[in-house]
Amino acid sequence: MADLGEELLQAVATARDQGQPLSIAGTGSKSFLTRPETAVRDSRLLSTVEHTGVVDYRPDELVVTVRTGTLLRELAQTLAREGQMLGFEPPEFRGLGTVGGAVASGLAGPGRPARGSVRDAVLGVQMINGLGERLVFGGQVMKNVAGFDVSRLQAGAYGMLGLLLEVSLKVLPRPQAELTLRLEKSATDAHAEMRRWARLPHPISAAAWLEEGLWVRLSGAEAAVNQTAAALGGEHQTDNDFWSGLKDHGLPLFRRDGLCCRHLPPASAPSAEDELIEWLGARRWSTSAPGAVGYQPFAAGFARHRCRDGGGDGKIADYQARLKAAFDPDSLFNPELTDADVPA
Amino acid sequence: MSEAPEQNPQPPPAAVTDAAKKQALARLRRALPRESLLTRPEQLKPYESDGLTALREMPWVVVLPETEDALRAVLEICREHGIPVVPRGAGTGLSGGARPSGDGVLLGLSKMNRILEVDLDNCAARVQPGVRNLAISEAVAEHGLYYAPDPSSQIACSIGGNVAENSGGVHCLKYGLTVNNVLGLKVLTLAGDELLIGGPGGDPESLDLLALFCGSEGLLGVVTEVWVRLLPVPPERRVLLAAFPTVEGAAGSVAAIIGRGLIPAGLEMMDTPAIQAAEAFVHAGYPANAGAILLCELDGVPAEVDADAEMVSRVFAEFGADEVQVATSTEEQARLWLGRKAAFPAVGRLAPDYYCMDGTIPRASLAEVLTRIGGLSERYGLAVANVFHAGDGNLHPLILYDANAPGELERAERFGADILALCVAAGGTVTGEHGVGVEKLDPMCGQFSAAELEQFARLKAAFDPDGLMNPGKAIPTLSRCSEIGGMHVHGGRLPFPNLERF
Structure with a gap:
């Protein structure tokens, strides 16, 4: 537990003076997400791993402020002691993921449709921009409309706008009761069932289809969970392994070559290639997608935008680039994410 | 490290000359149907302020485009002649965000008020910015769905204005603000670029412009379409009212309810003067002698609401509530909410x-x-x-x-x-x-440092290099802050004794 804010600020200032690009990294648990094949322009590693610790935690206020090098695993333990958790269920990737990486990547887990995305939970940030200035945006309160929402903008920005030093996150109470059911279903039937659930006020906190099984997690008041479980049927599961395997990409599917993920309007009909359907239909995984536009591995930054099918006239990328320049005019941060020449 | 001489990243726009106005007006007349261009004082008068009526200024002209093409033409004319654009939804904002500029076009979006698409399968709707907040829920009620954010002005306020202000409401504790309930936007920048941001499918692919536009107070561009998320209407609602002898008892209850793991749909407090004003005005049956009351709304499936209501009642008893009323019927609930919802006009009578x-x-x-x-x-x-x-x-x-x-x-x-x-x-x-609007420009100097304000200004310039979109709103200039002796007290970092200086 240490505050390396001053050292990091100094490191950015020095790099700026030297025109030395910086690659921001925590433990590197997500390095496989960001195109390792891309040549990195002589950048120097700027590590947050020792910038750790919970700065402020107010369980009654449902908010925690954390230094970005803190391991998600450790934060989860701190929150669990107060009966709380991060609603967006970030993947911890072998227990190595950091809070900064979770926010910077914007990756959410199984609870995302019911409990919101990463940026939905971001209330404030302290960051260093490309001018070497330490800035604070947002705060520790749920409602705050003072100034542009720069803190939520950091979720999924992969550090392109600056180095995150601290983030304030909304936390949620752990549910009183939770249970998991597995129903035997084809992809089509499972998808139809998920879409039916989306229209009903069930206490469903996650649902996913994999290998002819529709998994559903019920969370909430005990009576409500039991009542819904009785109505849905299926077989009760005694442990939580499926959900942790899904969240942390520990299931065997995630070790297969060529695995791709795509985001879709959730009601889109399942295709024969879908091997895993989650988020009530909004996120699909496949290892055999025929080079369709939109099927891409995780890839950060502007590249991610170019992978998108349909919509827009390409202007968004221009504004993204201008936004990047507004925070980091000399392209100091994470050049490997923005220099990549990715085919559209 | 050497720094460039300090400069404002975005100087205020130059004064608009009469010649520029004359040319622009001629072009606006050609571009718009007669009823979409208001120029006479008696036509302009209703637009001289938004809901913050203390701040007034007559706009140069008001334009009310009905189509995106007309809107695009207006923005092009304004950009080419250097004329400021002040977007306005329903004019219910409370911070002067839509206060007109005497040199500028007031861009009213009230005529772009169609619900374009209801996508029941994806639980989403695509609407134009002038659609009223409540009209969305009304349009999908027959399907058991609704749009969750409910600012108190929801009968009148528009979804475009909600996006601009990132509006909340009494139920945002559980259901979030506008930013958490909007799935996508179509935005027109002053340069005429159309940005399609998000939509009904999944998370954003790159920098989250959707989050950025929510609460941007019309400084970055004009929202021309909004995809909203629709939620299933909860089958059961219950409202509890508790009266406490002191504010402390009520505040303790709030912390205990949330600390014990319950997030109610709504949790509202009123102090004695507000209670008495509301009671005298609408006779909601509030205990007029209470030091504070709490209104707690619970929703969900019936078994859940039963369990939650039991827990909340226990907390109220523990923290010394003198009286608890429980409303299960729609009529009783409406009565309990009536006092809260009428609080502002009730206080207005005092x-x-x-x-x-x-x-x-x-x-x-x-x-x-x-x-x-x-x-x-x-x-x-x-x-x-x-x-x-x-x-x-x-x-x-x-x-x-x-x-x-x-x-x-x-x-x-x-x-x-x-x-x-x-x-x-x-x-x-x-x-x-x-929102900040005009009203809270000075307090912003206290909340943000010069570097943070400059970062905001560079961000605005990325979308609006000409500085013509709602200029002078939301973000104070550094010179303004130094004039008022900008006292920067950051996010509680100073210890509490500093409170004594007020």
Whole structure:
């Protein structure tokens, strides 16, 4: 537990003076997400791993402020002691993921449709921009409309706008009761069932289809969970392994070559290639997608935008680039994410 | 490190010449149908302010485009002649965000008011910016769906305005703000670029422009379409009202309910002056002698609501509630909410004018902040009633004054500024949901450093290099802050003794 804010600020200032690009990294648990094949322009590693610790935690206020090098695993333990958790269920990737990486990547887990995305939970940030200035945006309160929402903008920005030093996150109470059911279903039937659930006020906190099984997690008041479980049927599961395997990409599917993920309007009909359907239909995984536009591995930054099918006239990328320049005019941060020449 | 000489990243736009206005007006006349261009004083008058009526200015002209093509033409003309554009939804905003510019076009979006698509399969709807908030829920009610954010002006306010202000409402504790309930946007920038941001499918692919546009107060572009998320209507609702002898008991209950793992749909507090004003006005059956009341709304499946109501009742008893009323029928619930919903007009009957503040504080500071507001009230000789979105820490002190009494408006404004400074020093913010607009430009100097304000200005310039989109709103210039002696007290980082300076 240490505050390396001053050292990091100094490191950015020095790099700026030297025109030395910086690659921001925590433990590197997500390095496989960001195109390792891309040549990195002589950048120097700027590590947050020792910038750790919970700065402020107010369980009654449902908010925690954390230094970005803190391991998600450790934060989860701190929150669990107060009966709380991060609603967006970030993947911890072998227990190595950091809070900064979770926010910077914007990756959410199984609870995302019911409990919101990463940026939905971001209330404030302290960051260093490309001018070497330490800035604070947002705060520790749920409602705050003072100034542009720069803190939520950091979720999924992969550090392109600056180095995150601290983030304030909304936390949620752990549910009183939770249970998991597995129903035997084809992809089509499972998808139809998920879409039916989306229209009903069930206490469903996650649902996913994999290998002819529709998994559903019920969370909430005990009576409500039991009542819904009785109505849905299926077989009760005694442990939580499926959900942790899904969240942390520990299931065997995630070790297969060529695995791709795509985001879709959730009601889109399942295709024969879908091997895993989650988020009530909004996120699909496949290892055999025929080079369709939109099927891409995780890839950060502007590249991610170019992978998108349909919509827009390409202007968004221009504004993204201008936004990047507004925070980091000399392209100091994470050049490997923005220099990549990715085919559209 | 050497720094370039300090300069404002975006200087204010140059004054608009009469020649430029004349040319622009001629082009606007050609581009728009007669009924979409208002120029006569009696036509302009209704647009001289938004819901913050103390700040008025007559616009140069008002345009009310009905189509995207017309809107695009207006923006092009304004850009080419250097004319400021002030977007306006329904004009219900409370911070002067839509106050016109005497040199500018007031861009009213009220005629772009169609629901374009209801996508029941994806639980989403695509609407134009002028659609009223409540009209969305009304349009999908037959399918058992609704749009969750419900600002108190929801009968009148528009979804475009909601996006611009990132509006909340009494149910945002559980269901989130506008930013958490909007799936996509279509935006037109002043340069005429159309940006399609998000949509009904999945998370954003890159920098989250959707989050950025929510709450951007019309400074970055004009929203021309909004994809909203629709939720299933909860099958059961219950409203509990608890009366406490003191504010502390009510505040303790709020912390305990949330600390024990329950997030109610709504959790509202009123203090004695607000209770008495509401009771005298609408006779909702509030206990008029209470030191504070809490209104707690629970929703969900029936078994869940039963369990939650039991827990909340236990907490109320534990924290010394004198009286608890439980409303299960729609009529009783409406009665209990009536007093809260009528609180502003009710307080309005107590004095010729009132000034509504909008700070947010960590809930733990509530009792202390209210005590200090009481002290300020005595010092300024002005009464104050407090209405509080207790669950999320958003405080609305209503300062009572008489604008016709010499000096009272200025006193009320100074009182309000002190309240906002209290909020910032307690670790909160100068605006929870009403926006900065014009009203809170000065308090922004206290909440943000010069470097942060400059970062905001560079961000704006990335979307609006000409600086013509709603200029002078939301983000104060550095020179303004130095003129008022900008006192930067960052996010509660200073210790509490600093409160004494007010």
